[in-house]
Amino acid sequence: MSTAGLDGLAERLRVVAGAGNVITDPAELRTYECDGLTYHRATPGIVVLPDGAEQIAEIVKACTAEGVPYIARGSGTGLSGGALPRTDGVLIVTSRMRRILEIDIDDERAVVEPGVINLDVTKAVRSQGYYYAPDPSSQQICSIGGNVAENSGGAHCLKYGFTVNHVLACEVVTPDGEIVEISEAPGYDLLGAFVGSEGTLGITTKITVRLTRLPEKVETLLAAFDTIESAGEAVSAIISAGVVPAAIEMMDALSIEAAEAAVACDYPPGAGAVLVVELDGPAAEVDHQFAQVKELCDAAFEIRVAADDTERALIWRGRKSAFAAVGRISPDYIVQDGVIPRTALPEVLARIDELSGDSGVRVANVFHAGDGNLHPLVLFDDAVPGAAERAEMVSGQILDLCIEHGGSITGEHGVGVDKAKHMPRMFTEEDLDTMQMVRCAFDPAGLCNPGKVYPTPRLCGEVPGRRTGVHPLVESGKADLF
Amino acid sequence: MSTAGLDGLAERLRVVAGAGNVITDPAELRTYECDGLTYHRATPGIVVLPDGAEQIAEIVKACTAEGVPYIARGSGTGLSGGALPRTDGVLIVTSRMRRILEIDIDDERAVVEPGVINLDVTKAVRSQGYYYAPDPSSQQICSIGGNVAENSGGAHCLKYGFTVNHVLACEVVTPDGEIVEISEAPGYDLLGAFVGSEGTLGITTKITVRLTRLPEKVETLLAAFDTIESAGEAVSAIISAGVVPAAIEMMDALSIEAAEAAVACDYPPGAGAVLVVELDGPAAEVDHQFAQVKELCDAAFEIRVAADDTERALIWRGRKSAFAAVGRISPDYIVQDGVIPRTALPEVLARIDELSGDSGVRVANVFHAGDGNLHPLVLFDDAVPGAAERAEMVSGQILDLCIEHGGSITGEHGVGVDKAKHMPRMFTEEDLDTMQMVRCAFDPAGLCNPGKVYPTPRLCGEVPGRRTGVHPLVESGKADLF
Known part of the structure; x- marks a missing residue:
């Protein structure tokens, strides 16, 4: 759909969210062109700032009816481009949803809207002897909704765990526009899959977080x-x-x-x-x-x-x-994010040093040493021809090292658009297909933050391609419901 | 399919697992007629004892080709009937898969087969100063595979968490017969959904567990x-x-x-x-x-x-x-399993006392008080007409109490066949449909432990019935692949 073709949708969104909360002015739209991964940019087709789950459900339904992709965004501090907009899509920004809805000290929990700033949860409960444990470096500005999408960590996650360990329930607008509750409860615990799904399985509209005693x-x-x-x-x-x-x-x-x-x-x-x-x-x-x-x-x-x-x-x-x-100390740099078993630290650091020496690319190492989460900063000067390519090469080689040592291509910054291409280096096709099955189940139309996390934006119908024969539902004539 | 119709399948399974590892003798089959939920019984059609992931994959493919349901079973100690067999189905018993494959003290993990007994993990690492933390009461006999299926807890899960907090990765045979790895890794964290899925999303064939320092x-x-x-x-x-x-x-x-x-x-x-x-x-x-x-x-x-x-x-x-x-002290009793917020303990206990007094049904209370997980034992004498019904009524009323107080119908025993009917009391239809979407994605044919966890064994195609219009994949002619 061309940008012009979004006019009708914008009109509908104005009815849903109020005219003042729908942005279509090109200059204003440009403010949203990237998140913390600044070298990927795209001006969104429309920005909408809803004020609640019901409005988000209506927005999702409207986008689905028009076949327009939509992407949720909190404060836009993510480092892997999970909230990168699309020029042919709608960016749903949660900055109007910043209410702390409930604080229950006795049961050690709070219920917040997705736009609430991480540190504001702690500020609200500190006088009662509590705090919200996950502490990404951006905690003064990042939102709880974004933390949920990225399963954010922080310096203290060695002892306290990631966001997933501090979220008890999420209210979610699914890609079919339903408002559902996902919690640690009987039946499948979808909370683990939802937290960290980088906005591809739905949009969280209310989060119950665990409070931790100071x-x-x-x-x-x-x-x-x-x-x-x-x-x-x-x-x-x-x-x-x-x-x-x-x-x-x-x-x-x-x-x-x-x-x-x-x-x-x-x-x-x-x-x-x-x-x-x-x-x-x-x-x-x-x-x-x-x-x-x-x-x-x-x-x-x-x-x-x-x-x-x-x-x-x-x-x-x-x-x-x-x-x-x-x-x-460097005009440009790549913030890398990889994980290795703690026991492999000395060897991997020595190898990074060699890679740096061999290529002449300087690498600064900052990391959560306790849990083997490396953040190599690969330095370069974009004004020097070929420097960016060499830096990217070294950056990729560092990820290879992590995989080689039984580690992972991301510890806490997510896959987003940045690392989708690396996923096949960690997973077999069968592993990826199994994950994609869940995505297709939630989002068969492929409109919910498409192009993020998984490498090829294949049609959902092609994913379980290894299955042969006619699907039983097709035989029974019920496939149209699926 | 009639029991007789399973003959051909038994023949095929003998080729896969060896003739001595396929049981079809009615007297022998009866040994497997129930798990720890002894008042639900069904003699399995065939029992097979495989010796590895490849054999399980072949068994799953053979069952799928014949349209025969299959159910995995560890030691059969589960209390909600998650391993209840079907007379028209195959019971896949993991008791030959009891190898501890790897112990890595430096990285604090071990890799085990699903049939390994819970306490044997601790025995294998105790001399090195470690143990496996989840400790269900049945830990001397229950299997790690069963613990994964039920997300088993134990007396010490207040501090140490449930099985899901101690499993780092699972090798799984999915219902389409693929062998995949599910782990805490980039992409969707399906581990949380798989652990505790009560055998409905696949069969685990290898488990990487976290070891805890003594x-x-x-x-x-x-x-x-x-x-x-x-x-x-x-x-x-x-x-x-x-x-x-x-x-x-x-x-x-x-x-x-x-x-x-x-x-x-x-x-x-x-x-x-x-x-x-x-x-x-x-x-x-x-x-x-x-x-x-x-x-x-x-x-x-x-x-x-x-x-x-x-x-x-x-x-x-x-x-x-x-x-x-x-x-x-009682010829018969129901072991109930419910959860309430800890703060509601005094009120709920008083109400249980009232329920007991009003009905004349004695209730003994044993529970994990720290995390509000109640195990009321509802006593009755089956020889007294109407006593079982009264006990079941009180048992159900206790669950209602739990739900009323924002709790749950199960804390650690699972839903299984026992509580599937109670799920709609906790969840909206939309919530249940969302969970079922995952089941249908993994198991579109509905042969993997059917009838467990979710109330109505609906055809997968009927689940997202709230969706209207023609599915985009049908339109594109690709629906037959899904």
Whole structure:
């Protein structure tokens, strides 16, 4: 459908959501042309800002009737292009749905709308001794709906898990325009499949999240090591000792340099790598384990312990700014996201170093060391001919390394448009077909965030192509209902 | 298909699995006529004992070609009839698949076949300081494959979660006879939907489980209270204090009486209720919190602390024998399984008491108090006309109570054949249709454990009946592939 052909649909959406909440002006539309994956851009055909599940259901039905694809978007901070619009499609933005509908401290849960900002959940319950545990770096701006779509993690997911571990139920508008409840309940637990489905199985309109008690005590240290190997050994020693820190983050020399340039974080000079280790929990446990951690970091040439929340924030400042800070030392960079078994860390880091040396492409390593989630930052200068291609090559080779070591092509940033092409490197055709069966069941028309997650936007009917013979429903004349 | 009509299929299965591993003798078949839900029985048409994924794939393909339903069975200890056979079907028993294929202590995981007994995983890794956390009461005999199908819990799932929290990947034979890997990986996380799908989405042939470190310290106490209310208040106080015990189990006077009669557990006489509270973890934490728990149980008229593992086993003995023990005080009983928000415990227990008083049907209460998972044992004497019906009525009313209080009709025993009829009391038609879409996607022919979990064994084609108009794939002529 041409952009002009969307006029009728826009008219219908104005009736559904109110004229002021439907955007068709080209200049305004351009604000929505990308999410956090900024090198993929497309101006949406229409943007609509609904105010509730019923409006979203009507929007989905209207798009389906016209055969127009639709994509949901929260705050647009995703790093894999899961909310990349289509010029022939409708972008459904949830920024008007920012109500916290219910807080139930006794049962440790809250019910929120999808546009609610992650950190606002914590702000709403902190005075009662609770918080919302998943903490992506973007938590001051990202939305809970987006977190659900991407199954977002964060520095503390080593101990506390990902979004899926903190969502108890979702109200969802399915691609056939029904409003359903998906929860941990008898029958299939579709919550696990829905959380992290990157907007391809429906649009969440209400989320019941688990609230977590604020820990009695928090301890944070920064340990500076001569080499990345000795920092890696400290990580292994801590985990092997049975300590589960709330976070263990590692930064290498290049990322420390970048953070220093950007935010003057004042990390110990000359470090080959630093670890940020945070423990939280009952005071007795934290005290005991923190002493252990300090001992296990004895190869560090300097250990700083945060005396209070201000010093803790200072330690985290360098780590949290690292991605953006890389912009200070390189005009362009790719944020990679891969996972390896923790035990493979030393070998994979050495191989990344070799890849970097061989290609002349600099790679800064920032990562959630405790759970083997790497975020290599592959640096390049787009003004130099061929530099972007070399960076992409190294970036791809790093993913190959992850797969080779039994890991994964994404830890927490999602597949989106960015990594759909890599899926066949991790999965057999049968595995992918099995996943696609679920997509086709939910979205037979293929209009719900098409082109994301899975490599080939095949017609749903072609997916179970390995099945032979006539489908029993065709035989019985009932196929038209499916 | 008549039983006689299965002869050809039996012949084919003998070629696949070996003649000695296909049972068609009526007397032998009868051994498999039920699982732990003993009041539903059906002699299977054929029993086959395969020895690997490839054989299971061939069996599934053979059944599909003949249009014969098939049902997988582990040790047959399930309490909701999930492995109830069909006289016109094939029962696929995994008892020959009992190999532990791999133990990887460094990465804290093991790969096992589905027939492996739950406790055998722990036995295989205990000397290395690890165990497999999910501990259903039947853990000495139940299989990991069955645990996956039912998403089994246990006394310690308050702290450690259910089977789904300890399974990292499953190799699965899908209803179209493909062998696929389902894991926590990019793309849809189907693991959550597969674990607990009660054998309706395929048959697991290999399971990667998470191994958990043995805790540094364990403390267990038995607290005896005058009334169930004061025991309940102690539970609330413990949870509100932020303590997460490994287990908090409650038994009321009637179940204590039964356990006493069966295993002479020697609980304090005259108790209206007892709590078993267990803490585990780092010694410093356990010591600190155990002192807290003892204080919070100050309404108890007696507290016994286990001095060692023998005394711990003694405390657990009464609790673990409770279900079977009820047989000592009543010729027949229904084991009910429901969930309520923990905060609703006092009110629901009082209502159960009223229901029991009004109907004259005795109800013994044994439950995982920490997570609100009730196991009321509804007692009756089948020899008394109308007694079974009254017991079933009270049992159903208890489920209604659970639903009324925002709870669930099953906590850990599954839906199976037993509770399929109750599903519409929890879910809207749209919710059920959404779940059924997944079933139809996986099993369009409806041969994989049919009649379980969902109420009406409708033809898959009828499920999305709310959709109107012609399906786009029909229009495009591709519907025959779906």
